[in-house]
Amino acid sequence: MFPFSQLLKLQNMFITWVRYYVCFCKSAAFMSGLLISHKLVDLAVEGVLITYFSDAEFSKVSTLQKAAIFTSIQDGISATLAVVAAWISCYTSHPLRILIFSTASYVLALGLLFYTAREFSETNFELLNVIGIILLAVGKVGVAPLLGPFLADQLRAHGAGGRTVNPDENQVMAQKRVWWRLAWCCGVAAAFYANNIKTWKKTFMFTLLFMGGSLILLLLGIPFYHSTKIPPVDRFAIIRVVKTSLKKKHLNYPLSPEQFFSNDEGNVLHLSPRIKLLRWIDKAAIIETSSTSREQEEAGTLCTVAQVRDSKSLLKLLPLWSSFIVFGLVLSAGNTLFPVQGANMISERFLIFLLTFEAIICATISYLLKKLISKIALKTKQRQAQVLRTFIGMVMSTVCCIVAWQVEVRRLEGRDKCLNCQHKPHMSMFWLVPQFCLLGLMEGLAWHGCDEYSSSHFPERTEYHVSATSYFFVGIGGIFNIFCILANKGEFGETLGDSRLDKYYKSLTVISAVNVCYNLLLSILYIGSDQSVDNEGLQTNNTIGSDQIVDNEGLQTNNTIGSDQIVDNEGLQTNDTTDADAI
Template identity: 25%
Template sequence: MSTNLVNYLQERFNQDNATAANNVTTWSGTCYLTPLLGAFLADSYLGRFWTIAIFSTVYAIGMLLLSFSAILPGLKPPCEANVCYPTSGQTATCFVALYLIALGTGGIKPCVSSFGADQFDENDDSERKKKSSFFNWFYFSINVGALVAASVLVWIQINVGWGWGFGVPAVAMIIAIISFFIGSRFYRLQVAGGSPLTRICQVIVAALRKSRVQVPEDKSLLHETTDAESNIKGSRKLEHTNKMKCLDKAAVVTESEHIKTFPNPWRLCTVTQVEELKAVVRLFPVWASLIAFATVYSQMNTMFVLQGNTLDQHIGPKFKIPSASLSLFDTLSVLFWAPVYDKMIVPFVRKFTGHERGFTQLQRIGIGLAISVVAMIVAGILEVVRLDIVRKNNYYDLETIPMSIFWQVPQYFLIGAAEVFANIGQMEFFYDEAPDAMRSLCSALSLTTNALGNYVSTVLVIIVTKITTRNGSLGWIPNNMNRGHLDYFYWLLTILSVLNFLVYILIAKRYIYKKDAGHVH
């Protein structure tokens, strides 16, 4: 959906560069924020299966409405001489459809990868190794879809019509839902463990109530169930850790609680419940350090497209490649690097590290962050060269300059390589480090980095535009990109990414991985 959306908003709704780019990043950000709602419902009440089923239906309704808004008279903005005149109602219909899709995404994004990983038994060595490969191939499959979107769908949108361009994926989504239900009898279902937010609040309240209580030196005296399993449905027990000792107070058994068979959970929590909260808190610094990567990634659907609009898009005398279609090189990069990583890099690195996954998850993410810095540098250099050609040849008023759009391929290819390391590593890391009964929620938490990355991009564009357009100046990102300084915006992102990478290294070095104390049945 996002591949060519910036051009759709410009063409059909007369939005300028900055407005269209901000609308796309704000919507994309919302698509990564709604998973918090879907994940909460999946972990607490519905389970992942029914959450996927319900929200996929909402998604399909949004897709159909968007298709109708591009086809039906009354919903479709009227156009004359390549200029469209949308009414407020038509604009509203388009955005209602887009945000229905964003809501539907909320139940799909955090649950599908976790639901797939649930099918592997973590207590079986063979299946545990296959689960690691699953995340690579899962991401590979997503990018097969993205390849079709960036090539076939963008071509349909531009050459056949926006209605067909939105209608084809709407039908594909309906087929996907049917396919999902056909496999129902084969699935291994995770039990919903009750509200994780309630359990987190119970630990905080119990710890505050016992703020003056001393934590015993012998940690075996802390409260825990005597059964093999924890008191949280479908969750293994977690080993006690010595970090964040103030939270351990919630599991201290006082004299009055010794005699109670069923203690008040707002006064006494189990060690596993306390460790659940600790696990989530430990994830936050890693989570925060991934926002800068998401900001860089979001440029692919906005600034990279606007940059591509100024370049020569012709292949030969007749065929013209849309600038949005260049994201297929990001997809091709993922399709190349995902199997190479799984089949070649992991076995090779494993010989030196002895780690079953080759790199640790945090090392893998770190490599992705480093590659994203290189991607921004390459994009910035291209823009410097492009503007230099504009100045030397006085091309200021040309829509496209005689410089091939394929000079953008390296920056897209590098973003794809960064994805294979950072995004897949992040997906696997948040699944593995999440407590059993909070996996959808932690997957959603990892996705919110993309939301915030899009929002940060929106805010940066607003701030940069406001500052650089003072005193009548055109600014860095004007409608005529030949008179702007997009290269300065790329350098700003490069500096932020380098600083973020240095902070990430410090965080990763101090991180202690989770240990499970039992088996889940």
Template identity: 25%
Template sequence: MPAIVRAVLRSVRDWFRKYLYFSWPTVCIRGLVFSHSFANHAIVSILITYLSYMWEHPHSQIATVILNIQDGVSDIMVIVLAHIPRTYMGSFKVIVTTNATYIIGLILLWLSAKYMSVGTASRVFYGAMVLITLGESGRWAVLQEFLDEQYLSEHNHAELPYDVNQDKKDALWMLPWFLGAVVPPFLLKTTWAQIFLISTIAMGVSYLVFLLGFPCYFIHNVNNSEQSQDARTDEVNHLDQAPRVLEQTRSGNVRRLINILKKNERFLTETLSIWLAFFLAYSVIRAAGSTFFFQQMDNLKNPFNNYDPAVYFNLFSSLAKYVISFLWNLIPKTWKPSRLRIWCGMACIVLCCLVAWQVEIHRLETSSNASIFWLAPQFFLLGVMEGLAVYGMIDFLVDRVSEGDKVMVGYYGSHTTGLIIGIGKILVGLSVLAFRGRWFDDNNLDASHLDKYYKALTILTSVVFFFYCCIALYYYYTREELHDQTPSPVTTEMVNQPKPNPSRHYPSDEVTEKADEKAEDFGQLVSQIFQC
């Protein structure tokens, strides 16, 4: 029995050592992650409910169009903001700027909800959303990568393999993000003005803590030369002589990602095919999930008295996403090819559309007698499809490049996928505007033909799913034939790539060597003078 207890305690200790990591720089950044998660789950993800409350039903479909476009622009801006730190300004400055705009946007929302009339608040809302969208994009573009850099700069973490580091970096982000997500359900009796105020205070406090951690951060100097970026010669500046992060964490951009894809026509074709599937299938159901799914709650029985069920369902979807991702990572890597993960995600997209279609039919037949829990399956599948499809796409890209490019491809592969999904969301918003009055009614949700819309999405996603199955099977069964032939350019590059020097080189080492040479020359000169 004592041996079993010791084994259990050892396992618990190893888990804490692997996934719980604390240092002053990472704690300051994770406080900002916590406040971002709170604001996202309490406000941004369920803004459709606020607009429905503020504008009421006569403008419900306009609210859908606005939020789809806002969500799409936010996804597109991520790749733009991710490129700025490598071209014009550092990551720290981008984080400071985007979070300042986020806080100002929250302040405007609070002022509009607290002190302004409906007409004035509607006009202020547009300006606030521009600022909040910039802050949301800055989080995914820079903040997570900046947190990863602080972790890699400490205790030689950069020398560990990519897979080991990735698990720990995911844990660094996930813990504060999860804690921020579970707080909003405890504040459901508050008004919208109070939620805006609480979010503003949380963002402001964490923002100040983040600024206080500046002396401890590991910060790169910006090099405006693209040639130096491609050559991976970024200079490093640290206030307290922190260890240098491997240059792979900052090298490269979209152009480099494209060059990697171009080197292998097979890799490029399969990647573009998957991105096309994401554009046609994932973006349309994701746009519906952030708007129409929440609007369906208005005509269903709500057992949560004086509580907004949108917060519960949003948290439920987020938990489904991260739980399925966590469970998938427990499977041995040899048993879970990235194509299979994407396939499962695409299958969940079809199931989500199918379930939403059948639930809408049931809601129309039973009028207002249906329970709100009928929406739970489609919110669950909404989270599962993101945890499988999106993360599977990142795994697909990372698994097919050399070790030195995995970090860069992981970041920019995710940003490029978000760009494609964002364009799809904007087109969905414009299509809702185009069919407004025929399929989508402003005055009555029951007259909006959501059942027909979900039926069309089911057919579309089924066709896309069949398309992806054909693509995946083709590349799966032809891999052996291509493996026996001439190696691909990417493989050739990986084989011929020079091995890295095991001795780590720091900018301060070069300065020290030059100083030693000068001191040695000076000593020789002094000895010659005394000899004379």
């Protein structure tokens, strides 16, 4: 007999799966155009913009050196504006306004690029394109970090259906991934079409019309959007904390948690990370007896324990972030020079395959490692795993430079042997796959790993701002790429055929190798510090007498504390389980 019951069971399972992952949300549908067009511009314009600037049609004005500088300017501006956008978001009511403004900036940028491609003039080519690059960076910075959270807000509101009950967050994230991946595939398909258009004028016109239509669609959906305010974050807190702690450096370290302002832990004080070099910053939260705490706060001479804790965590991450300057230098060189190699060795039409492959590698390795670390590593060991992941990504950046160096050597050798090929030796596109793959690996491992490690030190509401700060250090590397290109003028000719990029990649290999050694030292310090905290947190039932405590200078006092508290070797009263955030 035919198993109708089994067939019916499979049908019900399929229907349940579809209902869980797929939903039709009006607001998400209106913003889907922006999801698609953002990926379209990322691949068809931003990813290959240097091939436009170094095009033979404009070679009299824009040499390979200028084209690389133009593209690196975009990386530096994007990183700088990312921090500015994070600060502005603290005072902006809704992210929808930022999305509309950023999309309009995209439209203006594409319009300028279309104009320069249509009406070429040596007098205004560079100026108009620099303005277009700036507007393109503004659009990217405003749209990229807010699209995902804004889409999740729409699906979350759709799942609630006007009810006060909160929807299943796992289902919301699953539906977000479906919408996001569908739009990603459509954007890649549109990028393939745009990449097959023969002229840059038509490519810019196609992307301009697509982005303009997305802006109109986004505006039409305003009545249906459910927007939540971005949580306010005091980005100037660290300046106020450092300034206040310097004024109070003469004060003795308190013995009671009650002497610290706005201590949420009650009788327990958590001022992690406990780094001796940063211990003086704790004094910014000490309540002086000369006036009330409210008066001191209004006068700007008193900070909360939370502000001190966040400031110390931010200062703790500065050494790790500093290692990403060289990482950004390598990444910027890859984003600018790798596409030129691809367009010269194969064809601009096939370059989109390499860029798509790089994006897939980056997203896949980041997603898999995030899931793997959360499931396999203990919660107390996850930070150490993220540091190790970051170091491996740094190693991949050096390997990427080595591979690009050797491929360029191979290309130059083939060029010398091929006298009649006009500097385009026959090389398969698979020669470039390893370096694009490594570019995606170093992003997914190092950059995303650093983001997750950094975000774990702060509240969830500050994740956007922490990511912007780490992006800023990567962008500094893009600015350094400009100076490196200017310092190596002899290695950049009019075109790629006249250049010696192998020497430039060799220099980057040496610089990146030194940075790997620096990052290795930092990784050992961070992992060792986190390990000591984990071991310290395993100690329980530690009590001291009710009549004695030892302060940070070894003085015995008669202050009484409860049996559920201990005093560490620096005089801090803590819970018997040490804070997992401490170092």
